[in-house]
Amino acid sequence: MLHKMGGVKKSKEMKRKVHLILGIGIIFLFGILASCFAEAQELTVCCEKTTSGFWCQNVPSSECDKNFREAPTSCEATSYCKQGVCYDSNEGICAEKTPQVVCNNNGGLWAEKAPAQCELGCCVLGDQAAFVTLVRCKKLSAFLGLKTNFKQQIKNELSCIMSVRSQEKGACVYDFEFERLCKLTTREECERATNKSLKDAQFFPGKLCSAEELGTKCGPTRQTTCIPGRDEVYFVDSCGNPANIYDASKLTDKEYWTNIKDKTEVCGAAKSNVNSKTCGNCNYLLGSYCRAAEKNNMPSYGEYVCADLNCYNTRNGKNYRHGESWCVFNDKENSVGARYYKHICINGEEVLEQCADFKQHVCEESKIGDFSQAACIVNRWQDCIFQNRTEDCENSDKRDCKWLNGKCVPKIAPGLNFWGGQEATAVCNQANKVCKITKEKSLISGTKESGPCADIKSWLKAQLDYCSSLGDCGVKINWIGNPGTSKGYTLKEGKWKS
Amino acid sequence: MIEKNKMMKEGNSPMGSKKGQVAIFVIIALAIVCIILLVLLYPRIKISVAPEIFNPEEFLRSCIEGEVKERINILASHGGYENPTGYIIYKGEKIKYLCYIKGYYKTCVVQEPMIKSVMERELERALKTRINTCAANLKSEYERRGFSVNMGAVNSDVEIAMDKIKVNFVVPMKISKGETTKTFEKFSVEIKSKMYDLLMITTSIIDFESTYGDSEITLYLQYYPNLKIEKVLYDGSRIYNVSDVTTGESFVFASRSLVWPPGYGVVDVA
Numbered sequence: 193m194l195h196k197m198g199g200v201k202k203s204k205e206m207k208r209k210v211h212l213i214l215g216i217g218i219i220f221l222f223g224i225l226a227s228c229f230a231e232a233q234e235l236t237v238c239c240e241k242t243t244s245g246f247w248c249q250n251v252p253s254s255e256c257d258k259n260f261r262e263a264p265t266s267c268e269a270t271s272y273c274k275q276g277v278c279y280d281s282n283e284g285i286c287a288e289k290t291p292q293v294v295c296n297n298n299g300g301l302w303a304e305k306a307p308a309q310c311e312l313g314c315c316v317l318g319d320q321a322a323f324v325t326l327v328r329c330k331k332l333s334a335f336l337g338l339k340t341n342f343k344q345q346i347k348n349e350l351s352c353i354m355s356v357r358s359q360e361k362g363a364c365v366y367d368f369e370f371e372r373l374c375k376l377t378t379r380e381e382c383e384r385a386t387n388k389s390l391k392d393a394q395f396f397p398g399k400l401c402s403a404e405e406l407g408t409k410c411g412p413t414r415q416t417t418c419i420p421g422r423d424e425v426y427f428v429d430s431c432g433n434p435a436n437i438y439d440a441s442k443l444t445d446k447e448y449w450t451n452i453k454d455k456t457e458v459c460g461a462a463k464s465n466v467n468s469k470t471c472g473n474c475n476y477l478l479g480s481y482c483r484a485a486e487k488n489n490m491p492s493y494g495e496y497v498c499a500d501l502n503c504y505n506t507r508n509g510k511n512y513r514h515g516e517s518w519c520v521f522n523d524k525e526n527s528v529g530a531r532y533y534k535h536i537c538i539n540g541e542e543v544l545e546q547c548a549d550f551k552q553h554v555c556e557e558s559k560i561g562d563f564s565q566a567a568c569i570v571n572r573w574q575d576c577i578f579q580n581r582t583e584d585c586e587n588s589d590k591r592d593c594k595w596l597n598g599k600c601v602p603k604i605a606p607g608l609n610f611w612g613g614q615e616a617t618a619v620c621n622q623a624n625k626v627c628k629i630t631k632e633k634s635l636i637s638g639t640k641e642s643g644p645c646a647d648i649k650s651w652l653k654a655q656l657d658y659c660s661s662l663g664d665c666g667v668k669i670n671w672i673g674n675p676g677t678s679k680g681y682t683l684k685e686g687k688w689k690s
Numbered sequence: 691m692i693e694k695n696k697m698m699k700e701g702n703s704p705m706g707s708k709k710g711q712v713a714i715f716v717i718i719a720l721a722i723v724c725i726i727l728l729v730l731l732y733p734r735i736k737i738s739v740a741p742e743i744f745n746p747e748e749f750l751r752s753c754i755e756g757e758v759k760e761r762i763n764i765l766a767s768h769g770g771y772e773n774p775t776g777y778i779i780y781k782g783e784k785i786k787y788l789c790y791i792k793g794y795y796k797t798c799v800v801q802e803p804m805i806k807s808v809m810e811r812e813l814e815r816a817l818k819t820r821i822n823t824c825a826a827n828l829k830s831e832y833e834r835r836g837f838s839v840n841m842g843a844v845n846s847d848v849e850i851a852m853d854k855i856k857v858n859f860v861v862p863m864k865i866s867k868g869e870t871t872k873t874f875e876k877f878s879v880e881i882k883s884k885m886y887d888l889l890m891i892t893t894s895i896i897d898f899e900s901t902y903g904d905s906e907i908t909l910y911l912q913y914y915p916n917l918k919i920e921k922v923l924y925d926g927s928r929i930y931n932v933s934d935v936t937t938g939e940s941f942v943f944a945s946r947s948l949v950w951p952p953g954y955g956v957v958d959v960a
Contacts, residue, residue, distance in 0.1 A: 245775025278803040287803035289900040335852040546923040552950035609952035
């Protein structure tokens with residue numbers, strides 16, 4: 193509500209402060225009243241389990257399952273609901289923030305702080321690596337049929353990944369049941385196998401198992417395969433070992449079946465080679481990855497191609513690469529009910545993720561090179577109205593506010609639950625304003641109006657802008673573009689009685 | 691042909707002369723050699739003639755596979771439980787909260803730190819009837835094949851492992867036919883599945899939710915190209931659908947963490 197009154201001119205700054213204090217006071221008064229009312233109704237206790245089936249919640253006693261414990265305190269202060277680390281000794285996984293009772297019920301080992309078993313190290317899995325616990329490493333190695341190779345001295349993930357990238361690869365040749373066999377692996381794996389299971393295995397760096405000079409029973413084939421953790425389509429030799437990247441023109445090329453080639457040396461280097469019938473040099477960063485081919489798009493040899501993961505002609509009409517994300521805002525002039533969305537391109541599909549409702553989250557987008565990345569971040573509007581100085585108001589390290597007509601308001605007006613409770617009214621009431629116009633009568637020029645709202649149209653516009661920037665207040669439309677049922681404000685005129 | 695022409699010229703029947711008989715023997719010998727060569731060179735012919743080898747594990751696999759896939763889909767669409775408690779109803783389905791906090795501004799409390807074990811237990815329970823039926827069917831099949839079967843109590847365990855679901859039929863069984871006797875203790879059946887990977891990703895998402903109040907799904911795309919994660923905000927909760935694009939398998943669960951109320955949230959605090 194806006195009020196226009198004639199009368200004595202007062203300090204603008206003083207009035208604003210009074211309004212702010214009153215507004216905030218009302219909000220907190222409601223808050224205090226509401227919480228007092230709630231407390232008078234029922235105190236919250238720590239329920240070991242609620243009637244809805246949730247573990248360790250601070251809720252009113254009436255919501256506790258009476259077959260379980262409850263304590264008139266916060267769950268963090270109880271022994272059974274205290275949160276800590278839950279260690280799963282089967283999988284070698286440590287889950288944080290797990291209540292003791294939940295962990296114990298599931299057969300885990302609970303500790304307040306992470307136990308030694310949760311210490312991470314570098315698990316080498318052939319030519320790949322994972323930064324995991326020792327037990328997890330054993331589990332993964334067993335799944336892949338590899339010997340456990342855990343390097344505890346490597347203390348971060350990047351070093352772990354880099355340590356396997358520099359590994360030398362080649363053909364590991366060995367004799368088994370009067371046959372000369374071969375496995376494409378790393379030098380370390382080959383030597384490890386020599387020591388433990390295979391006798392007299394020989395490592396030939398940079399060679400493929402299909403190399404004629406090795407004299408193994410492995411030879412070239414027309415078959416291809418996808419390798420876990422690798423982008424590209426690979427030829428397979430007759431022993432089942434992967435060979436070089438699929439290139440139809442090299443099917444009978446002896447040299448191509450002899451030496452290991454780098455991805456940069458083969459067909460379609462630095463290209464995505466999407467759906468190519470002849471080249472399997474896929475590039476995940478460019479949006480292609482080895483997948484089984486569709487029947488209408490079979491390659492010249494084998495059954496795998498570089499599948500297209502990118503998104504085309506998305507809802508905003510643009511094309512995006514796999515993994516890219518961008519912001520979409522369904523707003524129409526700061527409308528009621530609008531929210532931010534984050535769109536993501538995943539495997540050729542445009543997937544949307546809502547940011548928090550009531551515009552408590554906003555979407556922000558940035559680019560790394562030409563790769564778009566978006567995130568839903570918290571809208572820090574709550575303390576805007578407390579700021580009196582422009583530099584404090586626009587300090588983006590601390591808050592998301594803007595300076596509007598001498599007042600600090602949220603940059604993105606938050607949504608309010610105006611259909612329930614009194615908070616929305618309290619917030620919007622801050623925009624109520626009394627403005628005094630001094631009217632001076634003159635014999636020559638008639639009545640002359642002076643004061644901050646002498647130009648009532650521009651004053652009203654400024655006030656309405658302020659009002660709508662506080663939240664879902666004042667003149668608004670909803671997110672489908674329809675205006676509200678009422679005007680959104682009232683303007684009253686009266687006479688100031690001194 | 692030369693031989694035949696010569697005989698015709700002499701005006702004698704080929705059957706009537708010794709040379710003719712020799713020729714027939716030679717032809718028969720050649721035919722026998724050809725048949726032997728054919729059998730040796732094309733082992734498939736030999737296999738088709740050989741009696742069918744009965745594989746009990748293959749029999750059990752074909753018996754249980756459909757049920758495993760159906761049951762795992764049901765469990766996975768409800769957050770690992772057939773009939774969950776502590777759930778949200780989304781699109782008519784009960785979705786289990788794996789991490790939950792009532793109220794605002796706080797991160798969630800982990801409800802299921804070991805979801806894989808939970809799902810294994812639930813799957814084992816759901817498959818129990820079918821496992822008994824399959825074991826009984828196996829006994830009948832052996833009996834139909836003329837074996838006498840002595841079968842003990844049926845037990846089972848289910849393991850969700852990397853790239854597979856392993857169903858172990860613990861069935862002490864003694865089969866005999868004539869003087870031959872064979873004893874089995876258990877049969878292992880493996881069904882291809884990517885559920886293990888989906889559950890491990892789920893565990894990681896729960897960890898993010900409980901620590902930071904949300905998860906960044908694009909992070910997972912860097913490491914898992916075949917993964918698709920959908921996150922829907924519904925009534926303050928997040929419904930996750932973690933799926934493998936190559937197999938189409940998915941796992942759905944809910945989380946309520948770091949929820950922001952409308953406005954200041956000082957009134958009507960839930």
